[in-house]
Amino acid sequence: MTTPWISKAVLGGSVFAGTSMGAGSVLLTPSKYTHTKSTSKKGCRIHKLNSSDRGEFEKIEQEELEQEILGLRQGNFFKQIQEVCVKVGNKDIFISNKNSTGWKYYEEDQNDQNLKGKFEAYLKKNSLSS
Structure with missing residues (x-):
């Protein structure tokens, strides 16, 4: 009887771990947008x-x-x-x-x-x- 509960916990944990891994990899990927500050002066x-x-x-x-x-x-x-x-x-x-x-x-x-x-x-x- 304890086996189904343990298997669900293990399965849930692995799904949760996979989700956090996915979220972690998204957070760690470098942004493709880079902001550069222009030093050139505009105007006259x-x-x-x-x-x-x-x-x-x-x-x-x-x-x-x-x-x-x-x-x-x-x-x-x-x-x-x-x-x-x-x-x-x-x-x-x-x-x-x-x-x-x-x-x-x-x-x-x-x-x-x-x-x-x-x-x-x-x-x-x-x-x-x-």
């Missing part, structure tokens, strides 16, 4: 317009610009500049600090023939043209 290259009269520009990295804007406490226009960068893609833009109100992107300055010419000359001189 930013240049500060230091002097509109002389056409002086200076290239600045986004991280450095963000710290400068926050440090000057002249308003945080960095988000607006970032949005423009994503919009224009892999191009060069310049930002201005008109009347010392903070570094901002002005669409009208990008299209101003005088400033546009000076900016293009700066990019060409420094082999930075986009």
Whole structure:
């Protein structure tokens, strides 16, 4: 009488062991999906317009610009500049600090023939043209 009970227990145990082995093998198999973090920066290259009269520009990295804007406490226009960068893609833009109100992107300055010419000359001189 004890034999059927033992055989059922052994059979149940082996089925259970097989199930756990199956689950274990699923958990141990390496994932086919690998996540890689991209280190390439998206967006544009930013240049500060230091002097509109002389056409002086200076290239600045986004991280450095963000710290400068926050440090000057002249308003945080960095988000607006970032949005423009994503919009224009892999191009060069310049930002201005008109009347010392903070570094901002002005669409009208990008299209101003005088400033546009000076900016293009700066990019060409420094082999930075986009």
